[in-house]
Amino acid sequence: MSRDSQRQEVTWKQTLPVVQLYYYRKSGSLRDGSQNENMNTVYRRRLMSTMAQRFSLWLAASFCTILLGGLVAAIAMMTFIKDSTTSTSTITTTTQTQGNITNTTVTSSKIYYCGGLSNFTRWNLYSSNGLYMNIDTTTCSFNSTPLYFTSMGGNDEQWFLAGYAAIYAATKVSFRIYMTSSNQSNNVLMLNSSYTNQWNVNWLDQTQANSNNTNVTTAEAYYCAGISSYTNWQLYSTSGITMNIDTSNCSFPSTPSYFVSISGTSSHWLLAGYTAIYFPTNISFTIYARPLIVWSNTYMLNNAQTCLWNINWFGISYST
Secondary structure, X not given: OOHHHHHHHHHHHHHHHHHHHHXXXXXXXXXXXXXXXXXXHHHHHHHHHHHHHHHHHHHHHHHHHHHHHHHHHHHHXXXXXXXXXXXXXXXXXXXXXXXXXXXXXXXXXXXXXXXXXXXXXXXXXEOOOEEEXXXXXXXXXXXXXXXXXXXXXXXXXXXXXXXXXXXXXXXXXXXXXXXXXXXXXXXHHHHHHHHHOOOXXXXXXXXXXXXXXXXXXXXXXXXXXEEEOHHHOEEEOOOEEEEEEEOHHHOOOOOOEEXXXXXXXXXHHHEEXXXXXXXXXXXXXXXXXXXXXXXXXXHHHHHHHXXXXXXXXXXXXXXX
């Protein structure tokens, strides 16, 4: 054997243990047969651990993606609902100053209402101390019997009237009201006063656009509502109180039809006259309240403060 061949054999033999050792480490045992930890098992464990970690990360990412998608869809749905209701519903904004409720403006989109003013010339005699009026709503073209609302207009003495807010014989084409007065002794005097004081009846209901005539108006309506605080009551005569209600924040395009109710904690069921509207304009109107039992005006005013007699009001005006 040549010297060069011997050198190559030695070099190969010197490198063999290293190659064998690397191979046996990968295969899990050493050539000398010693029982060390199985390297394949360790490798598999690490591989499985890595795969488990990657699967957990993937699962978490998928869950976050689904959650984010659902959140985006919910936000989009809320936006759609908000956009779809803004055009058909009312939005109420209440302002409070130092604990007292001031006028509350309600803004809304334009909707169609049917309402009217029935002239004082339509009153008829009823019994010995009353009047009645049939109100024709045919031109409103209601599909079914609606809910009617009334208030009394006029120049004077309508706060003595009662009963006209009670609806009788309601159909989709008409209804009837009756009224009596605590200030008139018989129906003839009442009928004369209805002409003198022009006791017109305001009435209201919602409908679709259709024809109109001189007595009934059907058009795009602007409406506004609010609460006038009990602190706005003032003394009037010897047995009454009065309140001027500011509606200037509503920006009515014309003098609206006003409707009112009263709220409180006690005793307001013994009041009358407050649904009679005086001096209506597009920026204000006035009401008066009187007792159904013997009360002085100062006693009434004290009760108004103690029992929180707030006035709820609603006005509707049509495009000019």
